[in-house]
Amino acid sequence: MRLLEERILKDGKVRAGGVLKVDSFLNHQMDVNLFMELARQWYEAFGADNVTKILTIEASGIGLACVAGLVFGCPAVFAKKTKTKNIDGDLYKTQVESFTHGTVYDVIVSRDYIRPEDRVLIIDDFLANGAALEGLCDLVSQAGATVVGAGIAVEKCFQPGGERLRKKGLRVESLARIKAMHDDGTLEFAD
Numbered sequence: 505m506r507l508l509e510e511r512i513l514k515d516g517k518v519r520a521g522g523v524l525k526v527d528s529f530l531n532h533q534m535d536v537n538l539f540m541e542l543a544r545q546w547y548e549a550f551g552a553d554n555v556t557k558i559l560t561i562e563a564s565g566i567g568l569a570c571v572a573g574l575v576f577g578c579p580a581v582f583a584k585k586t587k588t589k590n591i592d593g594d595l596y597k598t599q600v601e602s603f604t605h606g607t608v609y610d611v612i613v614s615r616d617y618i619r620p621e622d623r624v625l626i627i628d629d630f631l632a633n634g635a636a637l638e639g640l641c642d643l644v645s646q647a648g649a650t651v652v653g654a655g656i657a658v659e660k661c662f663q664p665g666g667e668r669l670r671k672k673g674l675r676v677e678s679l680a681r682i683k684a685m686h687d688d689g690t691l692e693f694a695d
C-alpha cells in the first residue's frame with residue numbers, strides 16, 4: 505500500500521457527505537516530512553517535464569505546493585480566493601465552486617507570476633468534482649502557459665472530477681485514490 509493511503513487509514517476520518525477529514529496531517533496540522541515524501545513521488549512522475557512553476561489554490565494546497573517547489577527547484581504560486589468585485593486588470597480571474605462550502609467564488613492570480621513561457625505543475629490536496637483543478641487550468645491557459653499536469657494528494661474516485669479531466673487530456677497523478685467511503689466510517693482504495 506502507498507504511504508499516503510497508510511496514513512489515511514491510520515489518521516483520516518470519514519465524514520458525512522463524502523468528506524474525508526485529514527486535519528491532523530494534511531490540511532490543518534501539516535506533517536511536513538510526509539509532504540516531502542509526497543513531493544518526491546510527484547517528482548518521480550513529473551521531474552523530467554521541465555516544470556518552472558508550481559500552482560495551487562489557497563488555503564489547503566499551499567503547504568504541499570511549497571514543499572513541491574523545494575523538490576522541483578522552482579517557485580510556488582497560490583491562486584487567491586477573493587470576494588472583491590472590481591479588482592484591477594493585472595490579473596487572471598476565474599470562478600470555482602467550492603466542494604466543501606457549496607459556494608462559487610472568484611480566484612485570481614497576478615499576470616506577473618504566470619508567464620506564457622511557464623510550464624506549470626498544479627498541486628492540490630484533494631480532487632473531488634474537479635472544479636478547483638479546472639479553475640487552475642483555466643488561469644494557466646489565460647496566461648498562455650502550459651499545464652504539465654496535476655499532482656493530487658487524495659483523489660476521491662467516486663466523484664467525477666478525475667475522470668472528466670483525464671478525458672480532456674490532463675495528466676493527473678494522485679497519490680491516494682479512494683474508491684468508496686462508507687457510513688460506518690470505513691473506506692476502500694482503488695487498485
Ligand code: 5GP
Pocket residue numbers: 522523524525526531564601602603604628629630631632633634635636637665
Ligand atoms: P473539487 O473542486 O475537486 O470538487 O474539490 C477540491 C477542493 O475541495 C480541494 O481543494 C479541497 O480543499 C476540498 N475538498 C474536496 N473534497 C474534500 C474532502 O473530502 N476533504 C477535505 N478536507 N477537503 C476536500
